[in-house]
Amino acid sequence: MNPTNISVTESRRRTRAIIVMLILTILVITAFIISMNTGHIRLSPLDVVKTMFGGGTDKQHLILFEFRLPRIIISVLIGAGFAVSGAILQGLFRNPLADPGLLGINAGAGLMVTLYISFLRDNSSANLFLLPLLALGGAASAAVLIFMLAYKRHKGLLPTRMILIGVAVQAGINAAMVVLTLALDPEDYQYVSIWLAGSIAGSNWKYVIALLPWIIALIPFAMIKSRSLNILNLGDQMAKGLGTPINRDRIWLLAAAVGLAGSCVAIGGGISFVGLVGPHLARRLVGPQHQLNIPTAALLGALLVLVADTIARSFSSLPTGIIVAIIGAPYFLYLLSKTK
Template structure:
């Protein structure tokens, strides 16, 4: 579907965008219901409904409330967080190919988390409320390094330089991560490899509670800055002429994007591509105005990840396919199709 035409009346454009977001919300609810019924041990819709209302067996309660529901909720939160992070980065860089994975923010957050996990006695006992903070440290340091390397005093921050610097930094961090994994025990090595592939490993309510405050605070903040992102998309000179403190706003938005990506990476591993394809799909559905684009990106990212995780859990029975791999398989062909249709 092509993006909404710019010559469409504003009221009609907004109405159409709201309709699109309602449809995305309905699809998320449908995927949520299907995911509750899907897994190695299958529960029928009647079993799920009975269990939700307190009539399930101990086994059904364990499967639904302790294993599936936390994972499904985390999938929704992570998908929304990564997509909004990517949308912010695409806005401040004015580059539709920017996302926290490509710019190295995910890699920086993941490196610090992996450093902690590699020296922690048992990976399963890692404090869930500490992981997002550690990930934020890694993402913050990475973002600061990328910004410092990409910023030129007399030229400002070039979008192209920002993306290229991020790619270079991501490559360096990935190399450091590989070196780190060579020193791990076989058990931890297997966990780290699965984590790097993008497996949602934080699958209990403690991880939901650890992630939820970050999403609840940062998503509304991003929505509040929608008008600033619209102005930044006009170009640095125009934004400055309109009275926008460009560098301060850009730095603040970069910090918000890094914090969103870091908190998500802490519980979901190195899931890439959501921050790239989610905003791109949303832009084609609701147009470039960030008041509509940000919430649509959150819905598109949540839908994409919950579908990917459901497929990954059911595709090979006991052998679970990491959600990050499924996302790439689903999203890459469509994204290549979009690139082939673009005028650039």
Template sequence: MKATGITTQARTARAVTVMSILAILIALIFIWSMNTGVIRLSPGEMLRTLFGGGTDKQHLILFEFRLPRIVISILVGAGLAVSGTILQGVSRNALADPGILGINAGAGLAVILTVSFYKNNLAGPLFLMPIIAMAGAGLAAILIYSMSYVRGEGISSSRLVLVGIGVSAGIAALMVVLSIRLDPNDFQFVSIWLAGSIWGTNWKFVLALLPWLVILLPYVMYKANVLNVLNLGENTSLGLGVALERERRWLLASAVALAGACVAVGGGIGFVGLIGPHLARRLVGPKHQYLLPASALTGGLILILADTLARWVFQPTEIPTGLVAAVIGAPYFLYLLARARN
């Protein structure tokens, strides 16, 4: 018992240390990102502006353009990574991810349909955009789940991934067809959105996304023990008294809602939900009490870094954040795929 207590204490201390380091890295990139753009602000100018000084121009640049985008990139990265952690835990498949499984595509299709009905992409009710995206993500998830389910066998993790990839490809083709029918202004918006550009860059978008994370993340943390038990397998979970199908559905609904809300604001960003949980698992282990917050921090770190690089590498030209995230995530996905085959 004493040895177990020491081991648990050491594991907790390691997790706290890792998460503290991740938070410090986010803070450092946050500072760097505030000074990344066509117009540079010196450290002194940034500090003065942050604490109420600075010129009107500096205040506009920092508070109206850069800070909302930085905050959104952290929130979207955290939400997508936690969504990926849930999907990997429920399906027990290392390749599960809201982008790969087609959930992001379903959310994106709902957003594009909304843009098709509103000639101005911001004319629709802004705070309903996450709900609209969640509805699209939910319909895609229901379709994938029903096509993956086999009576008497349940859900096969490999079948789930393959069906998700197929559904995602079909939805992506439909989105391309719909986007071609849009007028030039809306087509430009949709093209940028599909490439994974963080298009919500003011505080209204932060307020549209934040409530969903505040509601869903604590609920998922509350279910951390359930995710731990699900990792032991279906028979063990049932033997321990877990209502398997009910818990699985609620957790899947939470993952879909998180991904949908993030996609509504952040665009079609992939791979964050895949590599965030994997990196966090290597750092803090598989216990979800540590894995979930570590994944949120890792996802936030990946996306704020990708967004900062997207604005910095080819200044004054900006590239979509999703492309940078794909450059980071695609090689890791191929590595995981090769390891799964072996």
């Protein structure tokens, strides 16, 4: 193909990607504004604007700044974190079904958090900031176990084997969590059950502060390593031929994916399918290049969780994770039907 034609095609692809990301950004901002007006106590757009700029009543200020805004921001951060984690895993293992929830990484983080809630939980701020670290340790342990079981000495890492082992590890960890929850008193059992379903209810600014550093550090890191992710997608032999340190890059990228998933699970609970749906839709919209795919997936994930949480707040008895599952499960079945 003529280099000029390649350049034109690449330019068009980038232009299309920029347009898609602008549209998604507008949709996220629109959903953000609608979410601020949604709840059992409705605030009109004018009330929201007045309260944002220092007006409004004390009650409106309390509702907007202490209840709604932290939860909305957490929804955006969790959606972006899960989606980028899924994009990294799908790129690393060249498998569109790779997802932190399906691979057992979420379950590993969930097990550590369940142990914490069961035996050590209290309301101090220090323990709140320890929660992402504990979740990260559980997620990393699950990831290492899956990696070791899926790796074959002469064949390398087999993606299909990894998926199957991830599902098996997830099932085993979930069984352990069921045993743990059965020993809890009714109040703690209800707390853990809601958390495992994926609930953002009760979020406050402390949760935002606990999660924000992970998102700020790891998503830009994934963007910086996006070129390496593109090369790894070509296969190990091609990546070695291009001089890429594949083992080092794979470990760093896997650590970033685990860190994002673990911290998001610690704050938002067992929200599934975001890391599957976001990256897959992003590839369809902007193509496989991770320089474009990762930010698009982050915007799609943020939009999905924000919309799901806005719906969940309209029905206070439903956790956000249930709404996400209602949206994501049919899409997962569709992907399975299309995967050879």
